[in-house]
Amino acid sequence: MKSFILVAVILQLVIIGIKTDGKYQFGDIIEFPGKLYSHYAVYVGPESGVNVSQGDNDIFHRRGTKGKRYICEFGKLDETRGKSNDKKRNYLDDDKEYPAENRTPDKIKERIQEKNEECRKYNLLKNNCEHLATYVRYGVSVSLQKGRIAQIVVKPIHLTKQVADKIKNIWRSSNDINNTLCASDAHKQVSWWPVLSACLALCCLLSGSCDF
Template sequence: MANLKQGDLIEISRWIIKHWALYVGDGYVIHLTLASEDANAVSIIEKVVGEDKAKVKREKLEDVVGQDKYCINNHLDKQYEPRPIEDILQDANSRLGEKHRYNLLRNNCEHFVTLLRYGVPQSRQVQ
């Protein structure tokens, strides 16, 4: 996708759920992913009610997307002003390797990237 800009939110369609990542430039994204994730949406859905371990990773966009469809979706830009790009990137990079408790309803990948871009953790797919 040629029009990607640093700080853009990337929405990746995976079966009935969405995975979210933050574009950081040069073909890379930073995202919160299940430590045990095998790109199988069914295994993720099984964890809806429970919590699992997650890790912040920097990976090539093409590797994260695989065969799935994706788009730029800065969906909260009308509600919140995005933070300065320098702040977004610095915050995102400083979190690399962090381990989190992943919970689809309270602490998921969309919460993570909206916190980075807007300073507010939100998840439309949960609401």
Template sequence: MNNRTNPQIGDLIEFKGWMYRHWAVYIGNNMVAHLVGCKDNGKTCYECKNSEVRHDSFPEVKKRYRTWRINNLLDAHGFEVRTAEGILEFTERTKGPRTYDIVNGNCEHYVMLCRYGVNISFQVEALKANVPGFLGAYKQLKSIKRGWLEINETVPYFDILTWVACGALLALTLIELRKN
């Protein structure tokens, strides 16, 4: 993390939303590459097959969030950083359709892969550590989703998950606020 406000190619950009952080990697020319979640399931998504990695205007993306910062959080911990060319090649190669999974493949996972070649999301790790039963509930919800889809693919199964995910993220936010 640093206090710079002029991102360079390969910098990780952390956008602060109300309940979560969205992540992108700066790719130059005022553009970012980021994993955009479920296009047909509203604002809350935990798993879907119609997501995509997009290259979007940095000013347009930052309008959607309260604040943003450059946060190359693993640099200080000895992780090898890809070259700018390597990051650009990776973002170009991975652009397009992609499966989104909040636990194993979200926007934070994507940018960590872009910069460091590491598949990790600290938001998910914090949920695992601070919300008892988070992974069990997630696995149950995926199972319920599969069951509902077998019955009728038009069932709005995301309503239940939205409330559960919001509750878990609210708990994480409260824990974070207490730390500060």
């Protein structure tokens, strides 16, 4: 009897292993490589123990349209895989700008529910399948299409957005400093003229246009 139970348990584990491919955990980004571009999805297998109303589906992704409605939906890994060699692509896990606390199962679950209710219109440069997958895992939409021809188009957009975000952060920090100075009346003791003069003098010297 014990031997029978042991065989049954092992068989069940083997079946689960086949179903999940033994590669993915809840929240993993899956890449399905293509020649021009890669399709991306997030693994949500029901055997992961996290319930996001996925039923017996094991991935969440952006998938075409139904009529005029742009959708993000649950789907089947095997059906989406086709003949492609899918792989795990959590490529921002080691980036300090995307901390681990932003990708807990609870937060990933919240973002899946958010996008399942409102996916918004598809946009190659701003709202594609990779944007969805990275948003669900990290809380930030990113599309790089590494190694694909589409990278030529999307990477410059990503870099431009990064520069714009950094400029915004610098501007906000500057405003915070000014607000703090004003709040403490310290602005009465601070003059920006010496700083401006120094900058103008430096530019003058570097350009070689100074007459003194």
